[in-house]
Amino acid sequence: MPELLDSAIDEELRTFFTEARIRAGAYGAHYAALWESIEQQSSGGKRVRPRLVWSAYRGFGGADRAMATRVALAFELLHTAFLIHDDLIDRDTVRRGAPNVAGRFAARALEHGADERASAVWAETAAVLAGDLALSRAHREIAMLPIPAERREALLDILDRAVFISAAGELADVTGSLRGTTPALEAVLSTLEQKTAVYSFEAPLAAGAVLAGAGPEIVSALCRFGRLVGVAFQITDDVLGVFGDPAITGKSASADLREGKRTALIAHAATTAAWPRIAERLGDPALDEDAAAELRAALLECGAREAATALAEEHVTLARYELDSAELPAELRVELHEFAQRAMERVR
Amino acid sequence: MPELLDSAIDEELRTFFTEARIRAGAYGAHYAALWESIEQQSSGGKRVRPRLVWSAYRGFGGADRAMATRVALAFELLHTAFLIHDDLIDRDTVRRGAPNVAGRFAARALEHGADERASAVWAETAAVLAGDLALSRAHREIAMLPIPAERREALLDILDRAVFISAAGELADVTGSLRGTTPALEAVLSTLEQKTAVYSFEAPLAAGAVLAGAGPEIVSALCRFGRLVGVAFQITDDVLGVFGDPAITGKSASADLREGKRTALIAHAATTAAWPRIAERLGDPALDEDAAAELRAALLECGAREAATALAEEHVTLARYELDSAELPAELRVELHEFAQRAMERVR
Numbered sequence: 001m002p003e004l005l006d007s008a009i010d011e012e013l014r015t016f017f018t019e020a021r022i023r024a025g026a027y028g029a030h031y032a033a034l035w036e037s038i039e040q041q042s043s044g045g046k047r048v049r050p051r052l053v054w055s056a057y058r059g060f061g062g063a064d065r066a067m068a069t070r071v072a073l074a075f076e077l078l079h080t081a082f083l084i085h086d087d088l089i090d091r092d093t094v095r096r097g098a099p100n101v102a103g104r105f106a107a108r109a110l111e112h113g114a115d116e117r118a119s120a121v122w123a124e125t126a127a128v129l130a131g132d133l134a135l136s137r138a139h140r141e142i143a144m145l146p147i148p149a150e151r152r153e154a155l156l157d158i159l160d161r162a163v164f165i166s167a168a169g170e171l172a173d174v175t176g177s178l179r180g181t182t183p184a185l186e187a188v189l190s191t192l193e194q195k196t197a198v199y200s201f202e203a204p205l206a207a208g209a210v211l212a213g214a215g216p217e218i219v220s221a222l223c224r225f226g227r228l229v230g231v232a233f234q235i236t237d238d239v240l241g242v243f244g245d246p247a248i249t250g251k252s253a254s255a256d257l258r259e260g261k262r263t264a265l266i267a268h269a270a271t272t273a274a275w276p277r278i279a280e281r282l283g284d285p286a287l288d289e290d291a292a293a294e295l296r297a298a299l300l301e302c303g304a305r306e307a308a309t310a311l312a313e314e315h316v317t318l319a320r321y322e323l324d325s326a327e328l329p330a331e332l333r334v335e336l337h338e339f340a341q342r343a344m345e346r347v348r
Numbered sequence: 349m350p351e352l353l354d355s356a357i358d359e360e361l362r363t364f365f366t367e368a369r370i371r372a373g374a375y376g377a378h379y380a381a382l383w384e385s386i387e388q389q390s391s392g393g394k395r396v397r398p399r400l401v402w403s404a405y406r407g408f409g410g411a412d413r414a415m416a417t418r419v420a421l422a423f424e425l426l427h428t429a430f431l432i433h434d435d436l437i438d439r440d441t442v443r444r445g446a447p448n449v450a451g452r453f454a455a456r457a458l459e460h461g462a463d464e465r466a467s468a469v470w471a472e473t474a475a476v477l478a479g480d481l482a483l484s485r486a487h488r489e490i491a492m493l494p495i496p497a498e499r500r501e502a503l504l505d506i507l508d509r510a511v512f513i514s515a516a517g518e519l520a521d522v523t524g525s526l527r528g529t530t531p532a533l534e535a536v537l538s539t540l541e542q543k544t545a546v547y548s549f550e551a552p553l554a555a556g557a558v559l560a561g562a563g564p565e566i567v568s569a570l571c572r573f574g575r576l577v578g579v580a581f582q583i584t585d586d587v588l589g590v591f592g593d594p595a596i597t598g599k600s601a602s603a604d605l606r607e608g609k610r611t612a613l614i615a616h617a618a619t620t621a622a623w624p625r626i627a628e629r630l631g632d633p634a635l636d637e638d639a640a641a642e643l644r645a646a647l648l649e650c651g652a653r654e655a656a657t658a659l660a661e662e663h664v665t666l667a668r669y670e671l672d673s674a675e676l677p678a679e680l681r682v683e684l685h686e687f688a689q690r691a692m693e694r695v696r
Contacts, residue, residue: 027516027542030523034515085480089473109526118526125437125522128476129515132433135480136487136511143491143504156491163484167382167477168375174473175378178457178466194375 005054006047008069009076013042016073016137033108037101038130042080044096049075049204055339056208056222059332067145071155071211074141075204078159081134082166082199088127089174097250102127135163147211154210162199169194176262182270182279183262189231191262197230221326225336228319232343235312238263240346242296243305254292258285265299265308274302316340353402354395356417357424361390364421364485381456385449386478390428392444397423397552403687404556404570407680415493419503419559422489423552426507429482430514430547436475437522445598450475483511495559502558510547517542524610530618530627531610537579539610545578569674573684576667580691583660586611588694590644591653602640606633613647613656622650664688 017039024031050072057068084101087093093103105126109119142155172191176183205226209219240249241256242265256263260283269278278298281291299305319340323333365387372379398420405416432449435441441451453474457467490503520539524531553574557567588597589604590613604611608631617626626646629639647653667688671681 023512024516027513028520031516031519034519081480085476089469089476109523112523114526121437121526122523125519128433128437128479129519131476132429132479132483133511133515135483136508139484139487139491140504140508143487144501146497149494153492156488160484160488163481164371165375167481168372168379171379171382171473171477172376175457175460175470178462178469 005050005069005072008065009047009050009072010043012069012073013039013076017042030108034101034105034126034130035133037104037126038080038084038134040098040104041084041095041101041130042076042134044098045076045079047076049079049200052201052204052226052339053208053211055332055335056205056214057212058208059329059335060209060212060214061329062208062212067147068208068211070141070145071207072204074138074159075199075207077134077141078138078162078199081131081138082170084127084134085131086170088124088131089170093123100127101130151210151213155207158203158206158210162203165194165198166196169196169198173262177260182275183267185264185267185271188262188264188267192231192234192264193227196234197227201230201233202226218326218328221322221328225319225322225326225340228315228322229340229343232312232315232319232340235264235308235315236343236346238265239305239308239312242299253296254287254289257282257292257295258287259283263308264311265304268307268311269299269302269304272302272304274298278302313344316343353398353417353420356413357395357398357420358391360417360421361387361424365390378456382449382453382474382478383481385452385474386428386432386482388446388452389432389443389449389478390424390482392446393424393427395424397427397548400549400552400574400687401556401559403680403683404553404562405560406556407677407683408557408560408562409677410556410560415495416556416559418489418493419555420552422486422507423547423555425482425489426486426510426547429479429486430518432475432482433479434518436472436479437518441471448475449478499558499561503555506551506554506558510551513542513546514544517544517546521610525608530623531615533612533615533619536610536612536615540579540582540612541575544582545575549578549581550574566674566676569670569676573667573670573674573688576663576670577688577691580660580663580667580688583612583656583663584691584694586613587653587656587660590647601644602635602637605630605640605643606635607631611656612659613652616655616659617647617650617652620650620652622646626650661692664691 017035020035021032021039024035053072053075054068057071062068083095087095087100087102093100093106099107102123106119106123109122114122139159142152142159145152145155169191172187173195176187176191202223203226205222206219209222238256238261241251241261241263242253244253246253266282269275278295281287281295287295320337323336323340328336365383368383369380369387372383401420401423402416405419410416431443435443435448435450441448441454447455450471454467454471457470462470487507490500490507493500493503517539520535521543524535524539550571551574553570554567557570586604586609589599589609589611590601592601594601614630617623626643629635629643632639635643668685671684671688676684
């Protein structure tokens with residue numbers, strides 16, 4: 001069933017971007033290329049958000065696949081917008097191993113004879129605008145749903161909350177990491193929840209459920225489940241970012257260490273005697289592979305890996321408890337239990 | 349009457365931002381400060397867009413002031429979002445003589461002990477997020493209007509067109525100015541139309557008219573009027589940017605020359621024998637006041653000022669022709685004629 005949804009989402013994205021590129025072509029080749037870069041940015045993901053929309057919608061008896069696909073598309077485009085603006089903030093030019101919007105436009109500028117400085121401005125402009133356009137489309141997709149006002153407004157509230165809280169999380173993440181102080185676990189977890197769990201897990205589940213007509217109490221339970229499981233997934237991602245196999249995770253196992261990313265792993269390490277030794281090298285952009293391996297060994301030895309994994313497990317346990325306490329349709333309950341379980345299986 | 353509307357808009361903005369700041373406070377003082385900086389960015393403008401929404405709405409017999417205020421608020425917040433992201437792209441930290449969102453957050457970061465690099469990242473993050481939040485609220489304001497679906501969807505289409513075309517114009521403006529070639533008049537005018545006239549003049553007029561129930565033909569005429577008068581205003585602004593009294597325009601009369609801004613003035617100068625002499629100094633960031641005065645004299649002498657002013661007048665004439673050809677309510681026609689006239693009176 002997820003495969004069927006994936007193809008529906010891919011088809012919807014393809015149709016939308018084809019129309020957008022044609023429409024953009026009237027305003028010049030660069031603008032069409034900008035839309036193409038948004039399309040490329042939106043492809044290659046795992047479609048977590050569309051799947052959650054679809055699971056919840058179908059789970060509550062929703063049968064209008066086209067309608068669910070539009071809501072799923074909205075959350076996929078919201079995700080695309082956030083990735084693009086997150087990369088802009090982090091000054092990254094690569095995403096999932098390929099040039100991102102900024103990377104593509106920097107290259108395009110050089111091809112058109114721009115110098116380095118001009119190329120940087122092109123790239124930044126493209127990233128600002130691409131994110132704005134994807135964000136606008138996410139809003140429009142929900143706003144134009146031909147469903148009763150009350151239900152559409154509930155979906156707009158979910159979207160509003162997702163945008164509001166994600167921005168809070170992004171700001172907290174950036175200001176926190178620049179302050180240079182030791183990350184406290186509580187701050188790390190609330191940032192994970194705000195920056196990612198709400199818009200990626202809570203909101204898509206809530207939207208699917210509301211679209212199918214689920215009541216407020218059960219939607220609240222799904223929201224709590226989404227936040228908990230979302231935090232578990234992020235903790236696991238961060239553990240894999242340091243200890244995972246780059247061939248499987250698709251990212252360097254030293255990148256997070258070089259960046260000094262503030263994770264649950266690091267917050268735990270900061271409470272141990274090993275911290276001064278770890279803090280000394282963490283966040284060093286010049287960290288070589290040997291030093292990264294030493295850091296990794298220190299994080300293992302001081303119990304940080306074990307503590308982070310246990311923390312993820314606790315979140316999954318609490319998430320699963322929400323599933324059992326709520327009056328969920330049986331099939332959806334099974335599906336979400338399996339989904340929660342996957343947060344753990346990846347790291348154990 | 350415009351004064352009454354101004355106070356209604358100010359009141360609506362105040363209420364909205366007060367709620368947002370309280371809501372944001374739950375996510376930390378920095379996030380509340382971010383909302384405060386959006387509020388500051390949205391104050392001090394001339395409220396051109398709200399006034400146009402209101403003129404068109406009232407002109408077509410609209411009587412629900414609260415509803416019109418919400419639409420006006422949406423366009424004011426769209427404008428705020430575009431200003432913030434435009435400043436981000438231009439790397440400006442000052443707007444209307446005061447620190448903008450980035451400027452405020454750079455200072456805030458330094459107060460919190462951040463170094464120069466960290467302060468720049470804070471500032472950029474704040475500008476990205478502030479624009480996203482204002483843009484999202486503009487969408488939400490229209491999407492939540494309690495009006496019949498057909499009318500709300502027509503308003504959403506107007507908003508969608510405004511966002512789509514403004515992004516095209518912003519991209520064309522940046523890529524054009526970086527290419528370093530001589531600006532052609534046609535490209536300058538279409539960029540003015542796309543980047544500013546559509547979202548600032550066409551869309552607010554169309555939105556007010558549609559909200560009041562005006563028919564598609566008359567809305568199209570208003571759109572044409574809006575684009576023409578919008579281009580006239582921009583040409584005039586650019587002339588004033590070079591020849592105006594800084595005490596009245598509120599901006600330095602050398603800034604556009606130092607920046608090498610591609611205006612109708614410059615596009616005309618590029619077709620005259622004076623161009624090599626002008627091109628030599630134009631866009632020099634180190635241009636002093638004497639050199640700026642010389643450039644100004646050269647632009648006057650080669651006929652660029654006269655040509656740009658005549659071009660603005662032509663646009664006003666065409667705009668007024670649209671007013672006389674359309675079946676407009678008499679009072680609205682008079683009001684819009686006066687509005688068009690103002691585009692000229694500022695520069696003559």
